[in-house]
Amino acid sequence: MAELRRWRERAFAPSLWALRIAVTVAAVGYLFQAVSAGQFLSGDYGFLGIHQAGTTAVDVVMVLALLSAGSLRWAARGSVAPFLATLAAIAASQVQAAVGAARMTWLHVPLAVVVIGAVWVLAWSSWVSPAWTRRPR
Numbered sequence: 001m002a003e004l005r006r007w008r009e010r011a012f013a014p015s016l017w018a019l020r021i022a023v024t025v026a027a028v029g030y031l032f033q034a035v036s037a038g039q040f041l042s043g044d045y046g047f048l049g050i051h052q053a054g055t056t057a058v059d060v061v062m063v064l065a066l067l068s069a070g071s072l073r074w075a076a077r078g079s080v081a082p083f084l085a086t087l088a089a090i091a092a093s094q095v096q097a098a099v100g101a102a103r104m105t106w107l108h109v110p111l112a113v114v115v116i117g118a119v120w121v122l123a124w125s126s127w128v129s130p131a132w133t134r135r136p137r
Helices: 002-041 047-075 081-101 105-128
Strands: none
Touching (some): 002 081, 002 105, 047 081, 081 105
């Protein structure tokens, strides 16, 4: 039992750092998404392909963040909050992407603002929130 406890303590820091890096990269990626969307909406239609590729890239990073949050929760016995928050952000992002694929910009743009804000809050929380950085018991 003591060996398992030590293993969990050792797994905590790498899991937390992987989560921090992934959500921070995703937050920056979502800002790039806003820029590419703005370019597309202002008439530079070449940015639509870039915007679509950016969506895929940010989705991959968010899945990595979810895996890191899962590791933080179940392998390292950290808080469940990072996992649930990351899962909610991914779900919102997928709804927002589906609305964008349907060309419903009247809903796609406001949802994008919500997703960008949520992911920035995730990134901020991963660095400063005690609920996210609490060591396993």
